[in-house]
Amino acid sequence: MRRVDNFNPGPAALPLEVLEQVREELIDFRGAGMSVMEMSHRSKEYEAIHNEAQARLRRLLGIPDDYRVLFLQGGASLQFAMIPMNFLRAGDRALYVLTGAWSEKARDEAVRFGEIAVNDWATKGGYRDIPEAIPEDDGSFRYVHITSNNTIYGTQWPALPKTASPLVADMSSDILSRPIEVSDFALIYAGAQKNLGPSGVTVVIAKDAFLAEANSDLPAMLRYSTHVKSNSLYNTPPTFAIYVMERVLAWVEEMGGLAAVAERNRRKAALVYEAIDGHPHLYLGHAEKRARSQMNVTFRLASEELERAFLSEAAEKGFVGLKGHRSVGGCRVSLYNAVPVEAAERLAHFMDDFARRH
Known part of the structure; x- marks a missing residue:
């Protein structure tokens, strides 16, 4: 499987x-x-x-x-x-x-x-x-x-x-x-x-x-x-x-109910936002920090060419669903309850690695 x-x-x-x-x-x-x-x-x-x-x-x-x-x-x-x-x-x-x-x-x-x-x-x-x-x-x-x-x-x-x-x-x-x-x-x-x-x-x-x-x-x-x-x-x-x-x-x-789920969601979102904030010249977050969603992390890359490369490499690594909505483009990471923390960790590691290589 x-x-x-x-x-x-x-x-x-x-x-x-x-x-x-x-x-x-x-x-x-x-x-x-x-x-x-x-x-x-x-x-x-x-x-x-x-x-x-x-x-x-x-x-x-x-x-x-x-x-x-x-x-x-x-x-x-x-x-x-x-x-x-x-x-x-x-x-x-x-x-x-x-x-x-x-x-x-x-x-x-x-x-x-x-x-x-x-x-x-x-x-x-x-x-x-x-x-x-x-x-x-x-x-x-x-x-x-x-x-x-x-x-x-x-x-x-x-x-x-x-x-x-x-x-x-x-x-x-x-x-x-x-x-x-x-x-x-x-x-x-x-x-x-x-x-x-x-x-x-x-x-x-x-x-x-x-x-x-x-x-x-x-x-x-x-x-x-x-x-x-x-x-x-x-x-x-x-x-x-x-x-x-x-x-x-x-x-x-x-x-453990909603308190436990909220903490789990906070950890997942923090991993992805840290990757964005750690490479501000490559990843351009859309939302103001005070209004950042814990469920949907949206960002652009520094160029459309890099965006295409990012999405292509992510797909090869088994990351699915990262393309932004057709009305705005860019990238989107949805971190709903069922997404494991480990998935967010793997994605954040990939984002850091992609940034070092580009």
């Missing part, structure tokens, strides 16, 4: 231990005589998986009792539209804080449904930094929307903001990477394919009081109340993705 060092931005690395268990249970899930992929989503075997995934997520994030946990489909991209559809009425305003491409996409969907104000402070520097405050938020907004981590530009809120208006966050790329205070948020959403599990399932965590104010005159599948009432089983959920996610959540618990 050959396993590469996987730095893909999503779908991304999964824990090897989880993949091995999934392989063992793939054909016969714990004596059921069939795979999870073959089970009815109404069966007691699948219901146990579904409920255990919710329970593990609640334990890991310390989700209060007055919050619902939903497993939906459509990715964060569908949430960009569902949130304003459900929560903006005539006369309501929402505030969108732009910190990267995905926050722009969320804003672009929201303007279809209501009045949108924008904090565009970060755009002026080319998305290199994160605002220290949100001065526009005077408490009058239906909600304030942020993107907690920016995969394309490699920035992250160093501390998640406190807001006067209800706070909504796209945490697709850094959920479960560090402890958070869920009670500071009205709604959190995240595509699973980076830290939670495989692609195909989207987690939504929402406060009951916020959900109670949602619009009801919407198609059933686009109403949060539909999924709350049915425990995310209104239609067939992505059962296999939820099963793998439950196993990933168990792995995080076994690792």
Whole structure:
């Protein structure tokens, strides 16, 4: 078996231990005589998986009792539209804080449904930094929307903001990477394919009081109340993705929870940033140091020729997924939870060696 060092931005690395268990249970899930992929989503075997995934997520994030946990489909991209559809009425305003491409996409969907104000402070520097405050938020907004981590530009809120208006966050790329205070948020959403599990399932965590104010005159599948009432089983959920996610959540618990995972992620990011900072004439980091992401390290090299050489040699060494997003180019190292510290060590060593040779 050959396993590469996987730095893909999503779908991304999964824990090897989880993949091995999934392989063992793939054909016969714990004596059921069939795979999870073959089970009815109404069966007691699948219901146990579904409920255990919710329970593990609640334990890991310390989700209060007055919050619902939903497993939906459509990715964060569908949430960009569902949130304003459900929560903006005539006369309501929402505030969108732009910190990267995905926050722009969320804003672009929201303007279809209501009045949108924008904090565009970060755009002026080319998305290199994160605002220290949100001065526009005077408490009058239906909600304030942020993107907690920016995969394309490699920035992250160093501390998640406190807001006067209800706070909504796209945490697709850094959920479960560090402890958070869920009670500071009205709604959190995240595509699973980076830290939670495989692609195909989207987690939504929402406060009951916020959900109670949602619009009801919407198609059933686009109403949060539909999924709350049915425990995310209104239609067939992505059962296999939820099963793998439950196993990933168990792995995080076994690792020691979010405090232990956060320290592991800090070590990985420090290794790569040290390689960048150690060779400032070759590696040109994008993000300001205070806003550097622990999940996605982005940088350019001193020339396009060196960039091509770097990516080519990295591929030969078994480093996968280092090419930057097509919209900005450059290089990107994604260091989600399942990426081992040893992989970051090997990459940092390669970066130091490449710098000495060039």
